[in-house]
Amino acid sequence: MYQSELTAKKYKRIRTKYATQLAEKQFDPNGFMQEMKPFFDERERKYKAYTSEKNDIDNRQKPKTKIIKVNNKLHAGLYNVVVDQAVNHFTGIPVKWDYDATEQKSSTLQRMKDKFFNNVVKPPETPEEFELMANLVKQMRFAMLDVETATYQGATGVGYRLLEPVKVKDSWELWASNIEPWHAERYQNGAIFIREKYDTTNKMFYEEMKVVTEDEIITYDRHVDTNLMDSSGRFIQTDKVANPLRNIYLSEFKNNTNRYCDFDVAEEIADAVDRSISDQQNEIEQFKLAYMMMTGSRLNEDTAKSMMENLGIINMPDQHSKVEYVTKNLNKEFNEYHIELMKRQFYTITKAIDFNDEVFKSNSSGEARKWQIIALEAKTNTKELFFTEGLKEAAETIIAFIKIRDKKELDIDKVNLTFSRSLPTDIGYLAEALPKLAPYVSKRTIMNQVPFVTDVETELEMMELEEGKTYPDSEYNLGGGNSDQEGNGK
Known part of the structure; x- marks a missing residue:
């Protein structure tokens, strides 16, 4: 859920604006960065919240009072749970790349008939061009990249996969990497991605922006401040070359149509859980569960402090005075109920699973447990559809590369992707x-x-x-x- 002015409507308008500029060859890199920076910052903020590097409670200020001496900022890790559950559910087992699954199914029936009639037939073989694709997928470690891409997809709402043609000596190679979602954007007619680089000659960092269309690749550079916290200067065009692949080789993996992340709708609840847990820890650490009470006499702060520091005791001059501790009773049942209620609400909204639920502790059947994860399965199916679309875009880049390098063509419609679930089976x-x-x-x-x-x-x-x-x-x-x-x- 975009905060304040970061609305879905504004984001769609920005996309329309710069997609039009790409189509008319009037792309403005500096205007693009200025308008997209709030959305890029939001994606980075969400990813840091997922990793617990930076959460809302980290901004919590200590109350201005001498009584409170600690100010815990604990993270319950709920963002991590909801994202990783979905990632492990549909990419925990590597995606299987097959060729023409429809023909394979029909050939299975034919093989059964041939076996019965003792017909000697040559086993079906995949074409050489598909084998080339499968080898490239393996060499580029797609199985590992898929997990990282799916994590970006769930944590920020979108992920990006770069398959860049690189000339090594006298031959071309295809290099694969994931681009952080706060450094990339893809449109139907082009893509933009940014990478930070270092100039050894001038001993300074700089940002390189590449704009890729089917016709050309334009490179822009700008200086980056040495503190790495901000950028200065403007992007200046440094290169323009023809696109050798005639393909937009940055693939997009959306989480849903509006690119919302897995915990967009439940951030307030997760932050409330963090605050509640931190408050309880504050109570324990600073011994607020018991207070000292003195009767029959009165000590000022300096006298009491001096006695405790020098003697370790409080010496009361009045023989009728009394010192004792008053225990502060915490409603244990209420606190547990309050936190568990918020957690259950969080799991319900985000369609995640609470494995501490009684159904997973009991001897319930596998079928009963399946009904407990039906919401997660529905969410994962949506993520899988968009992930398949992203892999198809990557496959088109690989096919374009094979066509240039090996002079062989492959029909993208005959490439089939199979996802497997990684939940335990009864x-x-x-x-x-x-x-x-x-x-x-x-x-x-x-x-x-x-x-x-x-x-x-x-x-x-x-x-x-x-x-x-x-x-x-x-x-x-x-x-x-x-x-x-x-x-x-x-």
Whole structure:
């Protein structure tokens, strides 16, 4: 949720403005930075809140009184919980890149027929250009980058993946990296990203902005102050070259349509939890749970302080005076209820899971637990759709690179991405439920539901070998005759 003037409407207008400038080749880098800086700062603020580097409670001032001696600023870490749950849920297991899943499914049926009729066929092979893509995906460590991208996606509302063509000696290579969301923006017709660099000649830092369209790549530079806290000067164009890939090689991974982060709608509640926990810790650390009470005499502050520092005791001159401690009673049940209520509200709004819930502590069935995470699953499905769109943009860049380097073309529509969930599975429940489906669906379909079976085809062949079978269980009537009589010569 954008704060104050950082509204979704204003952000959309800025996007429209600079997308139009790119289309008309009138892009203003300094105007872009000026108008986007509040939104970039907001993205960085959210990421720091996620990492607990900087939270709202860090700005909390100590009350101006001598009584309060501590001022704790504790973070409950709720932002981290809600983001990491979703990230681990859909990118904890690496995304699988396949080629033409539709044809693979039809070829599975054909392989079954060929196996029954003993037809000798060559196993299906993926084309060479897809193998080149798969190798590039592996070399660029997409499995690791995906986790970082998904973290940016959830923590700030958007992530960016840069696949930059780099000339190394006499050949071209494709280098992959994630760009911080507060240093990048992508439009339908272009992309802008900023990187900080160091000039060894002048011994100073500078910022490099690159504007990438399908036709050209324009580079701008500006000086950065040595304290690294602010920038000075204006962006000046230093280079303009043709885009060798004819592709916008910065991919965008939105969290949702308006690029809201996972905890935008619940920041106030999380901040209230931080304050409540910090207040309770203050009570404990400064011994406010008990107060000293003196009766029958009166000591000024200097006298009492001098006695405690020199003697460690308070010496009362009046024999009828009395010193004792009055215990401050804290309502333990109320405090626990108050904090737990806010936490439950936070989990509900953000569609996250509280694993301290009774359903996860009890012996509830796997099916019952699935209903507890249905909100997380729905949120993750949305994130997965936008993440798939971002990976498709990255795939288009890889295809463009292969076309230039290897003179081979690949249809982007035949590249299929498969996400796997990384939640624990109730094996006992599956062992009981799946056999009941045997009369209605094939063994192959049932085996696809078993999470630890990664290759169904190989698993079926191993089962047949162990059972000594070379053909499926069933009697088949071929050619309209009685197979038993024909086999016995009768």
